[in-house]
Amino acid sequence: MNILELEHVTKKYGAFTAVDDLSLSVEEGKVLSLLGPSGCGKTTTLRIIAGFTSPGDGIVRIAGENVGQLKPYERNVGLLFQDYALFPHMTVAQNVAYGLRRRGRSAGEIPVRVKKMLSLVQLNGMDDRYPTQMSGGQQQRVALARALATDPQIILLDEPLSALDAKLRLELRVELKEILRSVGTTTIVVTHDQEEALSLGDEVIVMRAGKIAQRGTPIEIYDAPADRFVAEFVGRSNWFNGSARGRLQDGSTNYLIGQGLEIRSSRQRRDGDAILCVRPENIEIVAADAAVKDSGLNRIPGTVVDVAPLGADIHVVIEYADKSRLLAIRKNARTAVGFEPGTLVQAIFAPGDVLVFPNQHS
Structure with a gap:
């Protein structure tokens, strides 16, 4: 009751x-x-x-x-x-x-x-x-x-x-x-x-x-x-302004986020302009020339601009495209070894981790 x-x-x-x-x-x-x-x-x-x-x-x-x-x-x-x-x-x-x-x-x-x-x-x-x-x-x-x-x-x-x-x-x-x-x-x-x-x-x-x-x-x-x-x-987030570019065969949607960069979401579908969100803990960091087996993952090339060890977590800030930045949070500092400021990397995350919200001006 x-x-x-x-x-x-x-x-x-x-x-x-x-x-x-x-x-x-x-x-x-x-x-x-x-x-x-x-x-x-x-x-x-x-x-x-x-x-x-x-x-x-x-x-x-x-x-x-x-x-x-x-x-x-x-x-x-x-x-x-x-x-x-x-x-x-x-x-x-x-x-x-x-x-x-x-x-x-x-x-x-x-x-x-x-x-x-x-x-x-x-x-x-x-x-x-x-x-x-x-x-x-x-x-x-x-x-x-x-x-x-x-x-x-x-x-x-x-x-x-x-x-x-x-x-x-x-x-x-x-x-x-x-x-x-x-x-x-x-x-x-x-x-x-x-x-x-x-x-x-x-x-x-x-x-x-x-x-x-x-x-x-x-x-x-x-x-x-x-x-x-x-x-x-509730929680930390990375935000991207996106524009829907079409639906793929698996039901996911591609969004253009600027300067030729696209990210794909298998969550909510939204036509036209949208706001995309990715939690920092869902982002992996690999070297710029590293091979990624799963071709369906989102990949954003960028440069490490800051690494902040915070005990159990390590915060890595990556600059990409037009000086935009995103945050990746790793639970073990050893996973970020070698990714010092100035290192070229790829930020990798799954389409299922991309949340989609309406653009406030659309």
């Missing part, structure tokens, strides 16, 4: 529309990521679900009940704030117990529940510590334990890992996913971090200007973006 339903929800602040006729539903036990740039409406949507912001129009249902008139504390919703919002004068145990006391849980039940939640987030033995005595990662766990303690129907996570450094953010992202899976609570994650959204969510909604630009699984969002906005926002 759908535990959460938004129907035609709109929220305006003066002349600015933060959420524009938004409708969505979330199945019980699923994790949904709301992803998008600042100002796209994702945080306003979260606040409307929580009850901190009332929609100007539309209906919010939780477990089938219209909660539009209910206060935040009257909704069975847990919320993990971006800054954690822990009470500094309370111990860890008191912070986790706060919501339980507000909901009138019995004196005998509260310490048992607190102990269980602290064990879940791996904070055993830290009951008597204060937030100021804990690291950022530990504070985040306390906030999560407090949000889960009341056994909410929905838990809302507002940029849950943004206050942490990169290494700790990656570690806790894995732990957070495991915890959410173990408790099975329906979860809405709001984030502008694409990796966070894709890794945590069973489904991802990409928002733009208060509307849903695309909804799908993480793989669908990345491999089959609905439009150029989604493709640009």
Whole structure:
């Protein structure tokens, strides 16, 4: 069943529309990521679900009940704030117990529940510590334990890992996913971090200007973006202006991209002018005179202008044709050995890796 339903929800602040006729539903036990740039409406949507912001129009249902008139504390919703919002004068145990006391849980039940939640987030033995005595990662766990303690129907996570450094953010992202899976609570994650959204969510909604630009699984969002906005926002992309030159026998289409260069796509077919997209990680680099066995691959000759080793990845920038450039990302630095700046190379990629979008001016 759908535990959460938004129907035609709109929220305006003066002349600015933060959420524009938004409708969505979330199945019980699923994790949904709301992803998008600042100002796209994702945080306003979260606040409307929580009850901190009332929609100007539309209906919010939780477990089938219209909660539009209910206060935040009257909704069975847990919320993990971006800054954690822990009470500094309370111990860890008191912070986790706060919501339980507000909901009138019995004196005998509260310490048992607190102990269980602290064990879940791996904070055993830290009951008597204060937030100021804990690291950022530990504070985040306390906030999560407090949000889960009341056994909410929905838990809302507002940029849950943004206050942490990169290494700790990656570690806790894995732990957070495991915890959410173990408790099975329906979860809405709001984030502008694409990796966070894709890794945590069973489904991802990409928002733009208060509307849903695309909804799908993480793989669908990345491999089959609905439009150029989604493709640009989620992941890196190389872009080419192309003009269709005709369809081939295998069903693919050739596109002229300038100065006699053509690339072929076996994805969406589009006549006339188009915008073509190739992800950097789908591009192989070989020497300019290297023989390529598969004649069906796209090949763009060019010159290496920059090589940037970035740990596990290496970024290679190639200049081709009329000073245009493309980026190739390799996962192993050894694959780029010998391709120093000035080296003549070929950028190679499959027709199935070429996404096609309408030209904005066509």
